[in-house]
Structure formats: C-alpha cells, structure tokens
Amino acid sequence: MTTFQRARSEEQRSERRLGILLTASAMLSEMPVSEVSLNELSRRAGLAKSGLLRYFESREAVLLELLTLAARDFLAEAGEQLASLVDAQDPLEVRAEAVASGLAASFGARPMLCELLSAQAGVLEYNVSVEVATRFKQTARGSLPGLAEMLRKLLPELGQEHSGQAATLIILLIGGLWTHTNPAPAVRAVYRADPSFSFMDSEFTDALHRSLSVLFAGFLTLG
Structure with a gap:
C-alpha cells in the first residue's frame, strides 16, 4: 500500500x-x-x-465491511461454479445432491467468509454505530435474495418462499458449523487425546454437505 x-x-x-x-x-x-x-x-x-x-470507526466496522465484500465475491463466483455442476435434465434428487455438495465445497474454499459469518451476530455487530449497522444490513438484505435466487435457478422446485428460507438457514448453518468444526486449541487437544470424543470432531465441508442435503430434502418434500 x-x-x-x-x-x-x-x-x-x-x-x-x-x-x-x-x-x-x-x-x-x-x-x-x-x-x-x-x-x-x-x-x-x-x-x-x-x-x-x-x-x-472500530475493528468491528473493518470486519463487517470485509464480510460485505467477501459475500459479494462469493455470490459472483459461486453461481457460475454451481451451474457447471448441475444438469437441469437430471432428476431432482441428483440435482439437490449436486447443489449441496457444490455449495459446501464453495464455502469450504472460503475460510475467511465462514469465519466472519460465524462472528457476525455475536461479535461484529457490536461496537458499531447505527450508521455502520444500517449500511451492513442494507447490503445483507440484498445478499440473501441473491443466494435464494441462485438456489431457485438450480432447484426451481424450491419455489420463492422456500428458497428464501433455505438461504437464511444456510447462513445460520455456516456460522454454527464453522465454530464447532474449528474449536479452540485446548478442545482440539482433547479430541486428539481421547477417541471417545471423535463424534464431536468433524470437518467443516463434510458437515455442511450433510446438513445441506438434509435441509434441501426437507424443503423439497414440502412442495
């Protein structure tokens, strides 16, 4: 610089x-x-x-803007990546699995985005002014429909309502799963020392893939 x-x-x-x-x-x-x-x-x-x-105005304001930029880049890039993985002629269950797998891999390849999403509500939205919070929420309000539209193009069976709900739940899933699959060093040491805790020790992309498969299956049964 x-x-x-x-x-x-x-x-x-x-x-x-x-x-x-x-x-x-x-x-x-x-x-x-x-x-x-x-x-x-x-x-x-x-x-x-x-x-x-x-x-x-604060560390949190820096990181919120970084999250805004990372989310924008994700939407610009992931849509094309996913479209190349999904054949519109395939059966619904095949397309849903391709979207779940592709989305999980795409988020997994963007650790900074996942780290920021995991800290958004509990950390980053504190210690900022109403002006910064408003600007961030206005951007986020546009990002969620962007993710919902991406899902709807790949899985039109979701419909507008369910694609919007799925987009919101995906962001919540990422925040929770990232935190639990990237534990503190002391917790990681516990997992390594005691195999009986192995069920708690999972890899982020695999965990997100499984969760998205269940999420899409549930919404698609609703019709």
Whole structure:
C-alpha cells in the first residue's frame, strides 16, 4: 500500500481503506476473528491507531465491511461454479445432491467468509454505530435474495418462499458449523487425546454437505 502522510483526496482515502481491508484479510488467514486486534491491525497497516480510526470507526466496522465484500465475491463466483455442476435434465434428487455438495465445497474454499459469518451476530455487530449497522444490513438484505435466487435457478422446485428460507438457514448453518468444526486449541487437544470424543470432531465441508442435503430434502418434500 502507498503510504501518505495524510490521505487528502478521495482516491487516496479509498486506497487507504482498501489497504486496511487487505491487511485485515491477511490477518484472518493467520488467526481467528477473536485474535484480530485494532492495535495489531493498525501496526500492520502502517498507521497509528488514531489514523486507522479516521477510516473505520472500530475493528468491528473493518470486519463487517470485509464480510460485505467477501459475500459479494462469493455470490459472483459461486453461481457460475454451481451451474457447471448441475444438469437441469437430471432428476431432482441428483440435482439437490449436486447443489449441496457444490455449495459446501464453495464455502469450504472460503475460510475467511465462514469465519466472519460465524462472528457476525455475536461479535461484529457490536461496537458499531447505527450508521455502520444500517449500511451492513442494507447490503445483507440484498445478499440473501441473491443466494435464494441462485438456489431457485438450480432447484426451481424450491419455489420463492422456500428458497428464501433455505438461504437464511444456510447462513445460520455456516456460522454454527464453522465454530464447532474449528474449536479452540485446548478442545482440539482433547479430541486428539481421547477417541471417545471423535463424534464431536468433524470437518467443516463434510458437515455442511450433510446438513445441506438434509435441509434441501426437507424443503423439497414440502412442495
């Protein structure tokens, strides 16, 4: 990132904001949300803490914007990826399984998105102003219909109502499953030391695949 004494033009401000977001993204490739501190983010971005706060009001505001961008990229990329995996001429159960498998793999390939979704309601939506929360929710309000439309194109049998409900549940599933399949080091050590806990130790993509298969089967039986 180019370093300015002070970003004065809108172009410089945009570049500075992008640099902060890229720094936060790089940190999330190394650590969970809980370990991303404002002090370390500022240091890595080459800014004083007060300087960073000129662009984002809090650590949570940075991460919410990063989540917005990650969700947008997911919708842009995953639709094409899934469409290539699903043959509209296949029986419904075959298409539903292909969508469940493809979605699970797509989310599994985006750990930062899953990490941010897992922290959204319990962490990221705190310590932000009404303005930041409103902007984020307005974007999210557009993202869910985007996911629902993707599902409806691949599985038109879901219909508008059920595809919307499925999209909401998918986001909730990802948040919960990511947390439980990426436990704290102490819990991971327990799983390794005692095989009797193996039923609690699951891999995220496999767990999401199984959950989505059940979710789609349930909604499709509703007609």
